Amino acid sequence: MTSFLLADSAAMTTFPQLYLLTNDDEFALLYQKLEIALATGVVSLLQVRRKQILAQSNGREQVYSEAQQLLALATRYNVAMVMNDDIALAQQLGIGVHLGQGDGDVTMARQALGEQAIIGRTCHHSLDLVQAALQEGANYAAMGAVFASTTKPEAQIVSREALVAGAQQGIDLCVIGGITAENIGELRGVAIRYVAVVGDILNHPVTAIAARCELWQQELRRWYQ
Template identity: 30%
Template sequence: MTCILTSVKELHIISNGKMPIEQLREIVMDIHPYVTAIHLREKQKTARELFQAVELLSAANLPLSKVIINDRADVALVTKAGGVQLAFHSLDAAIIKENFPQLRVGSSIHSYEEGQQAKENGTDYVLYGHVFPSQSKPGMTPKGLNELTRLTQLAIPVIAIGGITPENTGQVLHAGAKGIAVMSGVLEALDPLSAVKAYLNVLKNGDGYNGRII
Protein backbone atom coordinates (compact mmCIF):
# COMPACT_ATOMS: atom_id res chain seq x y z
CA MET A 1 0.00 0.00 0.00
CA THR A 2 1.19 3.54 -0.71
CA CYS A 3 0.32 6.66 1.17
CA ILE A 4 1.05 10.33 0.54
CA LEU A 5 0.44 12.78 3.37
CA THR A 6 -0.23 16.14 1.81
CA SER A 7 -1.93 18.18 4.51
CA VAL A 8 -2.08 18.63 8.25
CA LYS A 9 -4.54 16.18 9.74
CA GLU A 10 -7.17 16.90 12.37
CA LEU A 11 -6.73 16.57 16.13
CA HIS A 12 -9.93 16.22 18.16
CA ILE A 13 -9.90 16.23 21.98
CA ILE A 14 -12.79 14.42 23.69
CA SER A 15 -13.85 15.26 27.24
CA ASN A 16 -14.18 12.22 29.49
CA GLY A 17 -17.32 13.13 31.42
CA LYS A 18 -15.45 12.73 34.73
CA MET A 19 -13.33 15.86 34.85
CA PRO A 20 -14.78 19.04 36.40
CA ILE A 21 -15.42 21.60 33.68
CA GLU A 22 -13.22 24.06 35.55
CA GLN A 23 -10.30 21.63 35.23
CA LEU A 24 -11.09 21.06 31.55
CA ARG A 25 -11.13 24.82 31.04
CA GLU A 26 -7.61 25.17 32.46
CA ILE A 27 -6.32 22.54 30.00
CA VAL A 28 -8.26 24.00 27.07
CA MET A 29 -6.81 27.46 27.69
CA ASP A 30 -3.38 26.01 26.90
CA ILE A 31 -4.12 23.57 24.11
CA HIS A 32 -6.88 25.07 21.97
CA PRO A 33 -4.57 26.86 19.49
CA TYR A 34 -3.11 23.48 18.53
CA VAL A 35 -6.29 21.38 18.10
CA THR A 36 -9.07 21.16 15.54
CA ALA A 37 -11.95 20.52 17.90
CA ILE A 38 -12.90 20.12 21.56
CA HIS A 39 -15.77 17.66 22.03
CA LEU A 40 -17.99 18.00 25.07
CA ARG A 41 -18.92 14.37 25.68
CA GLU A 42 -20.72 14.86 28.98
CA LYS A 43 -23.48 12.26 29.00
CA GLN A 44 -24.49 12.91 32.61
CA LYS A 45 -24.99 16.64 32.16
CA THR A 46 -28.33 18.28 31.50
CA ALA A 47 -28.84 20.71 28.63
CA ARG A 48 -28.56 23.58 31.10
CA GLU A 49 -25.27 22.24 32.48
CA LEU A 50 -23.89 21.78 28.97
CA PHE A 51 -24.87 25.33 28.10
CA GLN A 52 -23.08 26.60 31.19
CA ALA A 53 -20.01 24.50 30.32
CA VAL A 54 -19.82 26.05 26.86
CA GLU A 55 -20.14 29.52 28.35
CA LEU A 56 -17.26 28.74 30.72
CA LEU A 57 -15.05 27.53 27.86
CA SER A 58 -15.98 30.50 25.70
CA ALA A 59 -15.01 32.86 28.54
CA ALA A 60 -11.59 31.14 28.50
CA ASN A 61 -11.20 32.27 24.87
CA LEU A 62 -11.93 28.90 23.27
CA PRO A 63 -13.33 29.73 19.81
CA LEU A 64 -16.88 28.42 19.63
CA SER A 65 -16.15 27.18 16.12
CA LYS A 66 -13.95 24.52 17.73
CA VAL A 67 -16.63 23.29 20.16
CA ILE A 68 -18.46 20.07 19.27
CA ILE A 69 -21.40 19.04 21.45
CA ASN A 70 -22.08 15.35 21.90
CA ASP A 71 -25.65 14.36 20.90
CA ARG A 72 -27.40 17.64 21.82
CA ALA A 73 -28.02 19.61 18.64
CA ASP A 74 -30.19 22.04 20.61
CA VAL A 75 -27.30 23.02 22.87
CA ALA A 76 -24.96 23.31 19.88
CA LEU A 77 -27.40 25.70 18.22
CA VAL A 78 -28.15 28.00 21.15
CA THR A 79 -24.47 28.27 22.11
CA LYS A 80 -23.42 28.79 18.47
CA ALA A 81 -21.01 25.88 18.76
CA GLY A 82 -19.24 24.62 15.67
CA GLY A 83 -20.96 21.29 15.48
CA VAL A 84 -22.60 18.24 16.98
CA GLN A 85 -21.35 14.66 17.36
CA LEU A 86 -24.14 12.13 16.85
CA ALA A 87 -24.39 8.69 18.45
CA PHE A 88 -26.51 5.71 17.35
CA HIS A 89 -29.42 6.97 19.47
CA SER A 90 -29.23 10.56 18.19
CA LEU A 91 -31.27 12.19 15.45
CA ASP A 92 -30.18 11.16 11.96
CA ALA A 93 -27.48 13.33 10.45
CA ALA A 94 -29.73 13.98 7.44
CA ILE A 95 -32.31 15.66 9.69
CA ILE A 96 -29.70 17.85 11.36
CA LYS A 97 -28.08 18.81 8.04
CA GLU A 98 -31.42 19.69 6.46
CA ASN A 99 -32.62 21.87 9.30
CA PHE A 100 -29.35 23.27 10.66
CA PRO A 101 -26.86 23.42 7.79
CA GLN A 102 -24.57 25.73 9.77
CA LEU A 103 -23.55 22.86 12.07
CA ARG A 104 -20.66 20.55 11.31
CA VAL A 105 -22.08 17.07 11.88
CA GLY A 106 -20.06 14.05 12.92
CA SER A 107 -21.33 10.51 13.46
CA SER A 108 -19.79 7.99 15.84
CA ILE A 109 -19.62 4.63 14.08
CA HIS A 110 -18.27 1.15 14.75
CA SER A 111 -18.52 -0.62 11.40
CA TYR A 112 -18.16 -0.23 7.64
CA GLU A 113 -21.95 -0.51 7.24
CA GLU A 114 -22.54 2.30 9.71
CA GLY A 115 -20.01 4.33 7.76
CA GLN A 116 -21.97 3.78 4.57
CA GLN A 117 -25.16 4.92 6.29
CA ALA A 118 -23.44 8.00 7.71
CA LYS A 119 -22.18 8.94 4.25
CA GLU A 120 -25.66 8.54 2.74
CA ASN A 121 -27.07 10.77 5.50
CA GLY A 122 -24.67 13.57 4.60
CA THR A 123 -22.45 13.34 7.68
CA ASP A 124 -19.43 15.65 7.41
CA TYR A 125 -17.09 13.12 9.03
CA VAL A 126 -17.18 9.94 11.10
CA LEU A 127 -15.52 9.13 14.39
CA TYR A 128 -14.45 5.48 14.20
CA GLY A 129 -13.07 3.13 16.81
CA HIS A 130 -11.79 1.90 18.98
CA VAL A 131 -8.82 1.19 16.73
CA PHE A 132 -6.34 0.05 19.39
CA PRO A 133 -6.86 -1.38 22.89
CA SER A 134 -8.27 1.39 25.04
CA GLN A 135 -8.59 1.83 28.78
CA SER A 136 -12.05 3.31 28.21
CA LYS A 137 -13.12 0.04 26.51
CA PRO A 138 -11.67 -2.63 28.82
CA GLY A 139 -12.03 -6.19 27.56
CA MET A 140 -13.42 -5.13 24.17
CA THR A 141 -11.63 -6.26 21.02
CA PRO A 142 -10.25 -3.30 19.05
CA LYS A 143 -11.34 -2.77 15.45
CA GLY A 144 -7.77 -2.72 14.17
CA LEU A 145 -6.03 -1.07 11.25
CA ASN A 146 -7.41 -3.35 8.52
CA GLU A 147 -10.98 -2.30 9.23
CA LEU A 148 -9.92 1.32 9.47
CA THR A 149 -8.24 1.07 6.06
CA ARG A 150 -11.38 -0.48 4.56
CA LEU A 151 -13.56 2.27 6.02
CA THR A 152 -11.40 5.07 4.62
CA GLN A 153 -12.25 3.83 1.12
CA LEU A 154 -15.76 5.26 1.56
CA ALA A 155 -14.58 8.75 0.63
CA ILE A 156 -15.82 10.30 3.86
CA PRO A 157 -13.36 11.85 6.33
CA VAL A 158 -12.56 9.35 9.09
CA ILE A 159 -11.30 10.46 12.50
CA ALA A 160 -9.80 7.48 14.32
CA ILE A 161 -10.25 7.04 18.06
CA GLY A 162 -9.28 4.54 20.72
CA GLY A 163 -5.90 3.86 22.26
CA ILE A 164 -4.13 6.28 19.96
CA THR A 165 -0.70 7.48 21.07
CA PRO A 166 1.94 9.61 19.35
CA GLU A 167 3.80 6.36 18.67
CA ASN A 168 0.93 4.72 16.74
CA THR A 169 -0.61 7.84 15.18
CA GLY A 170 1.46 7.34 12.02
CA GLN A 171 -0.17 3.95 11.53
CA VAL A 172 -3.71 5.37 11.43
CA LEU A 173 -2.60 8.13 9.06
CA HIS A 174 -1.02 5.52 6.81
CA ALA A 175 -4.34 3.65 6.89
CA GLY A 176 -6.03 6.73 5.42
CA ALA A 177 -7.52 8.47 8.46
CA LYS A 178 -8.14 12.20 8.15
CA GLY A 179 -7.14 12.68 11.77
CA ILE A 180 -7.33 11.36 15.31
CA ALA A 181 -9.42 11.85 18.43
CA VAL A 182 -7.82 11.61 21.86
CA MET A 183 -9.19 11.54 25.37
CA SER A 184 -6.90 10.28 28.13
CA GLY A 185 -3.75 10.70 26.04
CA VAL A 186 -4.09 14.46 26.52
CA LEU A 187 -6.53 15.15 29.33
CA GLU A 188 -4.87 12.70 31.74
CA ALA A 189 -1.31 13.53 30.71
CA LEU A 190 1.01 15.12 33.26
CA ASP A 191 1.62 17.91 30.74
CA PRO A 192 -1.36 18.16 28.36
CA LEU A 193 0.26 20.86 26.23
CA SER A 194 3.37 18.76 25.63
CA ALA A 195 1.14 15.77 24.83
CA VAL A 196 -0.81 17.78 22.26
CA LYS A 197 2.39 18.96 20.63
CA ALA A 198 3.67 15.38 20.43
CA TYR A 199 0.51 14.31 18.58
CA LEU A 200 0.63 17.41 16.40
CA ASN A 201 4.21 16.73 15.37
CA VAL A 202 3.18 13.34 13.97
CA LEU A 203 0.06 14.77 12.33
CA LYS A 204 2.18 17.36 10.55
CA ASN A 205 5.11 15.16 9.63
CA GLY A 206 3.52 11.75 9.20
CA ASP A 207 5.77 9.97 11.70
CA GLY A 208 8.51 9.38 9.21
CA TYR A 209 6.32 9.41 6.08
CA ASN A 210 6.79 13.19 5.61
CA GLY A 211 4.79 13.18 2.41
CA ARG A 212 7.00 10.49 0.91
CA ILE A 213 5.61 7.49 -0.89
CA ILE A 214 5.95 4.43 1.33
Protein backbone atom coordinates in the same frame (compact mmCIF):
# COMPACT_ATOMS: atom_id res chain seq x y z
CA MET B 1 -19.20 32.10 14.09
CA THR B 2 -15.98 30.22 13.31
CA SER B 3 -16.66 27.38 15.74
CA PHE B 4 -19.79 26.53 13.77
CA LEU B 5 -18.27 26.33 10.33
CA LEU B 6 -16.35 23.76 8.43
CA ALA B 7 -12.72 24.58 7.80
CA ASP B 8 -12.01 26.10 4.42
CA SER B 9 -10.78 23.30 2.17
CA ALA B 10 -7.94 25.49 0.93
CA ALA B 11 -6.60 25.67 4.47
CA MET B 12 -6.83 21.95 5.19
CA THR B 13 -3.60 20.16 5.97
CA THR B 14 -2.55 16.92 4.35
CA PHE B 15 -1.94 15.26 7.71
CA PRO B 16 -4.59 14.29 10.30
CA GLN B 17 -5.92 16.89 12.68
CA LEU B 18 -6.22 16.45 16.43
CA TYR B 19 -9.78 16.20 17.74
CA LEU B 20 -9.97 16.70 21.51
CA LEU B 21 -12.94 15.45 23.53
CA THR B 22 -13.57 16.82 26.99
CA ASN B 23 -13.70 14.61 30.07
CA ASP B 24 -15.61 15.04 33.33
CA ASP B 25 -12.94 16.93 35.25
CA GLU B 26 -14.09 19.71 37.54
CA PHE B 27 -14.78 22.56 35.12
CA ALA B 28 -12.16 25.03 36.32
CA LEU B 29 -9.45 22.39 35.88
CA LEU B 30 -10.83 21.29 32.51
CA TYR B 31 -10.92 24.87 31.28
CA GLN B 32 -7.32 25.45 32.38
CA LYS B 33 -6.14 22.36 30.53
CA LEU B 34 -8.13 23.19 27.42
CA GLU B 35 -6.82 26.73 27.31
CA ILE B 36 -3.26 25.41 27.30
CA ALA B 37 -4.03 22.72 24.71
CA LEU B 38 -5.84 25.04 22.31
CA ALA B 39 -3.12 27.67 22.61
CA THR B 40 -0.59 25.21 21.13
CA GLY B 41 -2.45 25.29 17.81
CA VAL B 42 -2.49 21.51 17.37
CA VAL B 43 -6.19 21.00 18.22
CA SER B 44 -8.54 21.71 15.30
CA LEU B 45 -11.82 20.31 16.68
CA LEU B 46 -13.20 20.24 20.23
CA GLN B 47 -16.10 18.10 21.42
CA VAL B 48 -18.05 18.93 24.57
CA ARG B 49 -18.70 15.55 26.19
CA ARG B 50 -19.76 15.81 29.85
CA LYS B 51 -21.72 12.63 30.50
CA GLN B 52 -21.35 12.60 34.29
CA ILE B 53 -22.44 16.22 34.51
CA LEU B 54 -25.48 15.55 32.31
CA ALA B 55 -26.56 12.77 34.67
CA GLN B 56 -27.06 15.30 37.47
CA SER B 57 -30.45 16.88 38.15
CA ASN B 58 -29.53 20.22 36.59
CA GLY B 59 -26.91 18.73 34.30
CA ARG B 60 -28.21 20.05 31.01
CA GLU B 61 -28.25 23.63 32.24
CA GLN B 62 -24.75 23.24 33.64
CA VAL B 63 -23.39 21.78 30.42
CA TYR B 64 -24.96 24.63 28.44
CA SER B 65 -23.31 27.19 30.71
CA GLU B 66 -19.94 25.42 30.48
CA ALA B 67 -20.24 25.04 26.72
CA GLN B 68 -20.83 28.77 26.30
CA GLN B 69 -17.51 29.42 28.03
CA LEU B 70 -15.75 26.73 26.00
CA LEU B 71 -17.17 28.13 22.78
CA ALA B 72 -15.70 31.54 23.58
CA LEU B 73 -12.36 29.85 24.26
CA ALA B 74 -12.50 27.78 21.08
CA THR B 75 -13.43 30.82 19.01
CA ARG B 76 -10.47 32.72 20.42
CA TYR B 77 -8.13 30.03 19.10
CA ASN B 78 -10.08 29.41 15.87
CA VAL B 79 -10.98 25.86 16.90
CA ALA B 80 -14.25 24.35 15.70
CA MET B 81 -16.55 22.91 18.38
CA VAL B 82 -19.26 20.27 18.44
CA MET B 83 -21.63 18.98 21.09
CA ASN B 84 -21.79 15.31 21.93
CA ASP B 85 -25.16 13.67 21.14
CA ASP B 86 -27.48 16.63 21.84
CA ILE B 87 -28.84 18.33 18.69
CA ALA B 88 -30.95 20.80 20.67
CA LEU B 89 -28.01 21.98 22.75
CA ALA B 90 -25.89 22.27 19.61
CA GLN B 91 -28.59 24.40 18.01
CA GLN B 92 -28.80 26.65 21.09
CA LEU B 93 -25.05 27.19 20.96
CA GLY B 94 -24.79 27.54 17.19
CA ILE B 95 -22.29 24.69 16.81
CA GLY B 96 -22.11 21.24 15.26
CA VAL B 97 -22.84 17.87 16.82
CA HIS B 98 -21.44 14.36 17.08
CA LEU B 99 -24.08 11.64 17.08
CA GLY B 100 -23.81 8.07 18.29
CA GLN B 101 -25.88 5.45 16.52
CA GLY B 102 -28.68 5.83 19.07
CA ASP B 103 -28.45 9.56 19.65
CA GLY B 104 -30.33 11.20 16.84
CA ASP B 105 -30.75 11.36 13.09
CA VAL B 106 -28.09 12.98 10.91
CA THR B 107 -30.66 14.32 8.46
CA MET B 108 -32.63 15.91 11.31
CA ALA B 109 -29.43 17.38 12.73
CA ARG B 110 -28.56 18.88 9.35
CA GLN B 111 -31.99 20.48 9.08
CA ALA B 112 -31.69 21.92 12.58
CA LEU B 113 -28.08 23.09 12.43
CA GLY B 114 -27.66 24.15 8.81
CA GLU B 115 -25.43 23.21 5.91
CA GLN B 116 -22.25 24.63 7.42
CA ALA B 117 -22.44 22.72 10.72
CA ILE B 118 -19.94 19.96 11.38
CA ILE B 119 -21.87 16.73 11.97
CA GLY B 120 -20.09 13.52 12.92
CA ARG B 121 -21.42 10.00 13.24
CA THR B 122 -20.15 7.04 15.28
CA CYS B 123 -19.69 4.08 12.93
CA HIS B 124 -17.76 1.61 15.13
CA HIS B 125 -16.13 -0.98 12.82
CA SER B 126 -18.85 -1.04 10.15
CA LEU B 127 -18.31 0.09 6.56
CA ASP B 128 -22.08 -0.06 6.09
CA LEU B 129 -22.47 2.55 8.84
CA VAL B 130 -19.76 4.68 7.24
CA GLN B 131 -21.60 4.57 3.92
CA ALA B 132 -24.88 5.40 5.69
CA ALA B 133 -23.25 8.39 7.39
CA LEU B 134 -22.13 9.66 4.00
CA GLN B 135 -25.56 9.20 2.45
CA GLU B 136 -27.26 10.95 5.37
CA GLY B 137 -25.00 13.98 5.04
CA ALA B 138 -22.52 13.63 7.91
CA ASN B 139 -19.17 15.37 7.55
CA TYR B 140 -17.12 12.65 9.16
CA ALA B 141 -17.47 9.03 10.22
CA ALA B 142 -15.78 7.88 13.43
CA MET B 143 -14.37 4.36 13.49
CA GLY B 144 -13.02 2.62 16.58
CA ALA B 145 -11.85 1.41 18.88
CA VAL B 146 -8.50 1.49 17.12
CA PHE B 147 -6.59 0.21 20.15
CA ALA B 148 -7.65 -1.33 23.44
CA SER B 149 -9.24 1.36 25.58
CA THR B 150 -9.78 1.58 29.34
CA THR B 151 -12.79 3.83 28.64
CA LYS B 152 -14.58 1.19 26.54
CA PRO B 153 -12.78 -2.13 27.12
CA GLU B 154 -15.60 -4.10 25.46
CA ALA B 155 -15.30 -2.25 22.14
CA GLN B 156 -14.31 -4.26 19.09
CA ILE B 157 -10.90 -3.33 17.70
CA VAL B 158 -10.91 -2.02 14.14
CA SER B 159 -8.15 -3.30 11.88
CA ARG B 160 -5.90 -1.09 9.79
CA GLU B 161 -7.42 -2.70 6.69
CA ALA B 162 -10.91 -1.65 7.79
CA LEU B 163 -9.68 1.90 8.41
CA VAL B 164 -8.13 2.05 4.95
CA ALA B 165 -11.44 0.89 3.48
CA GLY B 166 -13.33 3.44 5.61
CA ALA B 167 -11.12 6.22 4.31
CA GLN B 168 -12.05 5.27 0.75
CA GLN B 169 -15.80 5.76 1.19
CA GLY B 170 -15.90 9.43 0.25
CA ILE B 171 -16.35 10.82 3.75
CA ASP B 172 -13.75 12.20 6.18
CA LEU B 173 -12.54 9.52 8.57
CA CYS B 174 -12.12 10.00 12.30
CA VAL B 175 -10.36 7.39 14.44
CA ILE B 176 -10.96 6.96 18.14
CA GLY B 177 -10.29 4.56 20.98
CA GLY B 178 -7.12 3.91 22.95
CA ILE B 179 -5.04 6.26 20.82
CA THR B 180 -1.89 7.81 22.24
CA ALA B 181 1.00 9.81 20.84
CA GLU B 182 3.09 6.67 21.28
CA ASN B 183 0.89 4.31 19.22
CA ILE B 184 -0.58 6.65 16.58
CA GLY B 185 2.42 5.96 14.36
CA GLU B 186 0.99 2.49 13.69
CA LEU B 187 -1.69 4.16 11.57
CA ARG B 188 0.72 6.40 9.67
CA GLY B 189 -0.17 6.69 5.99
CA VAL B 190 -3.91 6.02 6.35
CA ALA B 191 -5.97 8.92 4.97
CA ILE B 192 -7.41 10.03 8.31
CA ARG B 193 -8.96 13.47 8.83
CA TYR B 194 -9.36 13.47 12.63
CA VAL B 195 -7.58 11.67 15.44
CA ALA B 196 -9.85 11.79 18.50
CA VAL B 197 -8.33 11.67 21.98
CA VAL B 198 -9.40 12.35 25.53
CA GLY B 199 -7.14 10.95 28.22
CA ASP B 200 -3.88 11.09 26.30
CA ILE B 201 -4.01 14.83 26.78
CA LEU B 202 -6.49 15.60 29.54
CA ASN B 203 -5.34 12.89 31.96
CA HIS B 204 -2.00 14.67 32.24
CA PRO B 205 -1.35 17.38 34.83
CA VAL B 206 -1.68 20.99 33.79
CA THR B 207 2.09 21.41 33.64
CA ALA B 208 2.42 18.60 31.08
CA ILE B 209 -0.38 19.57 28.66
CA ALA B 210 1.66 21.83 26.38
CA ALA B 211 4.47 19.32 25.95
CA ARG B 212 1.98 16.56 25.24
CA CYS B 213 0.32 18.63 22.54
CA GLU B 214 3.69 19.45 21.00
CA LEU B 215 4.47 15.72 20.85
CA TRP B 216 1.17 15.15 19.06
CA GLN B 217 1.98 17.88 16.58
CA GLN B 218 5.32 16.24 15.81
CA GLU B 219 3.69 12.82 15.29
CA LEU B 220 0.93 14.10 13.02
CA ARG B 221 3.30 16.13 10.86
CA ARG B 222 5.28 12.95 10.16
CA TRP B 223 2.16 11.21 8.81
CA TYR B 224 3.22 10.67 5.21
CA GLN B 225 6.97 10.58 5.72
